[in-house]
Amino acid sequence: MNKKRVVFSPVTRLSGLLSVEAIIDKGVVKEANTSATLFRGFEWIMRGRHVTDAVYLTQRVCGICSLAHGAASSYLVDQVYDNDIPENAQYLRNIMFGADFLQNHIRHFYLFSIPDYAKMPDYPPFRGQNHADLRLDPKENQQMVEHYFEAAKAAQRSHEILALFGGKAPPQLSIWWCHCSTHS
Amino acid sequence: MSREEFNRLFRESTKENKLIEKILNVVRKQRRDLCKKKLPVIWLETNDSGDNNISFMNSTFPYLEDIFQEMIDLLYSNTFMAAQGKDAVKILEQAAKMYSGEYTLVVEGAVPVRDNGLYTIIFTTQKQKITALEAVTDLGKRAKYVVAAGTCASFGGPSAARPNITGSISVQEVLQREVINVSGCPVNPDWLVGTLAHLLLYGRPELDERGRPTLFYGFTIHRHCQRRSYFDRGDLADSLGDIRCMFSQGCVGPKTGADCPYRQWDNYVSWPVKANTPCIGCTNPDFPDGSTPFFTPMPQKSPGETRNCPRAKGDDGDE
Secondary structure, eight states, X not given: OOEXXXXXXXXXXXXXXXXXXXXXXXXXXXXXXXXXXXXXXXXXXXXXXXXXXXXXXXXXXXXXXXXXXXXXXXXXHHHHTTOOOOHHHHXXXXXXXXXXXXXHHHIIIIIIIGGGTSOOOSSTTSTTOOOTTOOOOHHHHHHHHHXXXXXXXXXXXHHHHHHHHHSSSSSXXXXXXXXXXXXX | OOHHHHHHHHHHOOSHHHHHHHHHHHHHHHHHHHSOSOEEEEEEEOBSOSHHXXXXXXXXXXXXXXXXXXXXXXXXXXXXXXXXXXXXHHHHHHHHHHTTTTOEEXXXXXXXXXXXXXXXXXXXXXXXXXXXXXXXXXXXHTOSEEEEESHXXXXXXXXXXXXXXXXXXXXXXXXXXXXXXXXXXXOOHHHHHHHHHHHHHTOSOOBOTTSOBHHHHSSBHHHHOTTHHHHHTTOBOSSTTOSSBGGGGTOOGXXXXXXXXXXXXXXXXXXXXXXXOOOOOTTSTTTTTTTOSTTSOGGGOOTTOOTTSOOOTTOOSOO
């Protein structure tokens, strides 16, 4: 029996805590388990509260995708109250949702994924990077590193768009059931 | 650089950008000479949403690049570090040892204690699971400063909201030493980066009775709110979206310490009241239970009850 247990933990550069474990038998992966090792019990937290509180509370489920939860809650609460939202409100919700998506994609690709492909500069938090399979040539690599930092600024700008309508970001406040507010 | 040289610099540089470039270099050099080391930081993410590190990434002036290059040595961070798996664990152990007594421990998130802290595991090794409770207790002992970033870490926050089935508590309740609470849901990047900058340049900031830097939390939202004159005149909003004071719509500004009205958020563009929505008191020790139901006026807020809230269609009044 040539069973080997490989533990890969922590998986870094994500939103939350993740561990991966694989059981390998004679070079074949027999079992692979991932565990998200962070639990708060939001379903229990939501019970017994007024349904309109859901729009703000559910945004605390996750920081990088907070508006997705807020938007889903808003649409659900709209259904509960049997509300049709005005057209402008729909546009505003779409813009806010789009801005959060943009921020999410930019951060996920550049800040979370690029350090797997490009050789990052030698100062914290990039020390100890695994250089075993870096394939970019020096010029491309340099470009990627520059883009990493530019992406941080671009993602911030996306959240700025969100904050203009939502008051602040990550979790923003002006997405509601029945309409979406904005200062006149 | 001497004053005469500095004056000469001004007089001789005619093109605008050349001057700024030279000035910046002088400032950078002075700063480097004054504080030769960056602040060593170990950032632990525990039972949280990750909001605070996203907000931290939203920092402008300094931007993330400047923070990493010139302000802090982010030795360990589950969100940012390039290393993964065993490499990351090794870096944490080395950093804690090498900078023992010097590092700043930033904890983002509450610490669950029920079932031996099983509900948040920082990482797993071949032999054991390291819970947040263990990690915070251990690293908190050898840190020079402990900063609780966000309301969950500072006071329990949403992670510890009723019924708190994980038994999540604040960092201060876990550690027997002073913790600097930089609360907010999430924390405004200025508050966190500002606190770290203060630690780097001047050491421990002045703290209020809740352990929060008075620099940012000293005044209430209510004190500087742009709608204060409506409140003072008793001119309260009739509904959400009304431009008048939103105390009637559940605003918790009067009991919330923070500087949102003038610092605002995300490159200083807006804040909740400016976007026509009431403050929900996200820096408060009792957030969110003390602020819910969010849209009920403050005197009538009571967690778990639905009095004075709009009734849903088909709701006969039973919960």
